Amino acid sequence: MADPAAPETGPSLVFEEKAAPHTWLDDIVGLATGTFTVSLGLFLLHMSMAVTGGTAGLSLLLNYALDWPFAALFAVVNLPFGVLAVWKRGWNFALRTLVCIGAVSGFSVLIEQLFLIDRIDPIFGTIAGNLLAGIGLLIVFRHGASLGGINVVALVIQDATGIRVGWTMMVFDVLVILLALLVVPWQFVLLSAAGAVVLNLVLALNHRPGRYIGH
Secondary structure (H helix, E strand, C coil): CCCCCCCCCCCCCCCCHHHCCCCHHHHHHHHHHHHHHHHHHHHHHHHCCCCCCHHHHHHHHHHHHHCCCHHHHHHHHHCCHHHHHHHHHCHHHHHHHHHHHHHHHHHHHHHHHHCCCCCCCHHHHHHHHHHHHHHHHHHHHHCCCCCCCHHHHHHHHHHHHCCCHHHHHHHHHHHHHHHHCCCCCHHHHHHHHHHHHHHHHHHHHHCCCCCCCCC
16 A cells, blocks of 8 residues: 655646646636736726836836827837747747736726726735735736736746746846936835735745646
């Protein structure tokens, strides 16, 4: 009788990659869910006058400074990173990433039209927005895509060095949040920094190779 405590027979949450592959329907639903969740998180950040890291944070900063539509800024800022995605991760990943960028822009417009609120507590909005954005990014990553920009760079670095996505993004996020001092009052910048740590902890603690069931 097999020993249930033995590594080869005992229960485990880590399976071989081929054990639980995603179907095309899984990917469609997963990417739609992930991009919507990210869009909702960014909407809460925008309502809180907060920023976050990466190209999403840069897009929010440009929106505050120039008053241009966030959806358009997000798409324009992220599209150049599509070249890097093709070069380092292949066409499948790159095309999924471009679709996700477009989906976040589209969902952002939809949420602005349908989720009509006048104000939100900035502490709640910043923390909740970053949590939602982190969860959404995690879903997107696990379905073979990203949202462009620093996400692609972080995934490339993880592939090459094993350094987790969340830690790499945190370094870039510090730079973006420092730039926010030029546009946003310092109190909101400090709150944004705390929120960005929350987002990246979600990724750093959950996006680990070999821990996820499925691919």
